[in-house]
Amino acid sequence: MTNDDNSVVQLTAVRKEYSDSVALDGVSLGIAAGEAVAVMGPSGSGKSTLLNLVAGLDRPTSGSIVVNGEDLGDLTEKGLALFRRRRVGMIFQFFNLLDDLSALDNVALAAQLTGTSAAKARTRALELLDELGIAGRRNLHPAQLSGGERQRVAVARALMNRPALLLADEPTGALDSRSGEQVMDLLLDLNQIGQTLLLVTHDERLAKQCATRVIHVVDGRIASTSDLEHTP
Template identity: 70%
Template sequence: MTDARTYIQGPTRRPSGSPYLRPMETMVRLRNVRKEYGETAALAGVTLDIRPGEAVAVMGPSGSGKSTLLNMVAGLDRPTSGEVVVGGEEITAMGEAALARYRRRRIGMVFQFFNLLDDLPVLENVTLAAQLLGTPRRQALTRAMELLEELGIADRRNAYPVTLSGGERQRVGVARALMNRPALLLADEPTGALDTRSGDQVIDLLLDLNQIGQTLLIVTHDQRLAARCADRVVEVEDGRIATEAAR
């Protein structure tokens, strides 16, 4: 059986042609990032580094700025000031087209409410990310089936999302996020819509991914998820990092 690293991340030896893929000490770097909405500062000068292969959980009360922080790294929102660098690329300097390419090629995203397309079966939901990148359909299908096998849901490939359990839907979401072998996986409350058993399954999955080298940035209220998966927990309050603690 092929090593899980090949299914999830691709070959251990990465191509040397792209500066994004060269070894680096910092996968994510935020410097004095501020985001204002009118007179309200959702982020008030956040500085944070995440190393390749590290799992970081961002926690804090509702409205603390943790989701805004994730959106900055995802390139879904732009800071009012400050710098966001991911994989050696300053995404704050990118135009909209470049940001769209960045999201497709460099990161994978897992959402609280799955964000699956209800009118497409599982296999088509998973391949969509690769097809948007221009991957040939046969290659995308092969990759999707490998991921579904690895995540234990290949038997549900022709099922529609409405027929799946919450845990199964989140596994489909993870498979879709991993389709393009992202260097960085972002997860926004990945256990928030799940019961305890399904949440534990997703926690196990994220832990397994990190143990084979996947860099994770997780926004969560789930203490179990943070305790089991995170190398470091960052507490955000009022748009600032209040504390950082390594496990």
Template identity: 60%
Template sequence: MTTPVIELREVGRRYDDGPPALHDVTLTVRPGEAVAILGPSGSGKSTLLNLIAGLDRPDAGTVTVDGVRVDRLGEAGSALYRRSKVGMVFQFFNLLDDLTVTDNVVLPARLAGMGRGQADRRARELLETLGIDRHARTYPGRLSGGERQRVAVARALMNRPPLLLADEPTGALDTAAGQDVGRLLADLNADGQTVVVVTHDLRLAESCTSRTVRIADGGITEDVRSHAVAPEALR
């Protein structure tokens, strides 16, 4: 059986004196899986995403991603971990408007120390694969929402991370662009990319993932695989 990409064991997180944001969460995601984390606002899904991304630390339990104990990392270690292990896609793209599409995409690689020539070649490859190479020299403000999200996906994949995290990736898009992003995520997963999508949109989950994990009141209430489970996930 393959080593998990994500392994959470009895994870808990509480803020101030309120009820726990997460409690006793155990979750395993294997290479090649596409998993949707579903839940309403306040259910704990964003806290779960932040723990996996190393943006927050649990009060209890362990968080391991691709062999790295994320819960033990300091600030510098967390930043290095995010550069090498996790690609992140957000609802509002988080692109830099004063940089071209190519410069936005190469930024993570340049921060990781990759040479400009190698980074540009990798960016061209990604932009071509994602069907937006014609916009390489365009500034993000001139693109549609769906095109900007494709740029964000290219940036997230720049350093070949084992895990792609998508946080409400269609929340700022119209229906047609949202469906396009769903197909893109499904295609990436079909090529072997492990994908975790945090969303409240069941239609998005059904279009691009083969496993649904539901969260309510800080705990996992359901974990269901569809018939289309990636073969790698079952080894």
């Protein structure tokens, strides 16, 4: 468990209902700064809903969610958008890159939305692509990149605004095993330099390699939590 003073994420009695089902039922959870938490569970267990709520993509039916000191329940739609822009970075299973934009422009986009000039945003994007080892592919479009490369571009985009929390939804789910390994290494590296990480995955290997804590969600409830001994 985590110490409240040091927590980046704090969920208290969070419940999320859809018209015909309960996706999360009274979930309370804390994530400390620098922690890497993996959420696992069967399909439909509520793990993606949990991620969406923490990312401010959706609102809970009841309960409170505080991320980096901001109570998401207090935020308007615009407030949530600004929160997503500044506090969190998101990595999706299917990358969700804009097909019309080059790798560099996809990464720069996240900063440009905040009003950063195109030149500054591109400089920062190039640095990130360089750090992730794909600077040479910066002018290619998503369709011209491999799955692993696309996900690296997506990771770079997620890191563009230096988020307090990196959220990943099945980040290796659409990748072959080699690309998946590379992304796992990347996430591990990021966590080791202090990036707080919350990832949702079916992949036990990914969870074990990257996470310091694994939470099992079943039927919308936290069924178990296990701390892992992590060996870099």
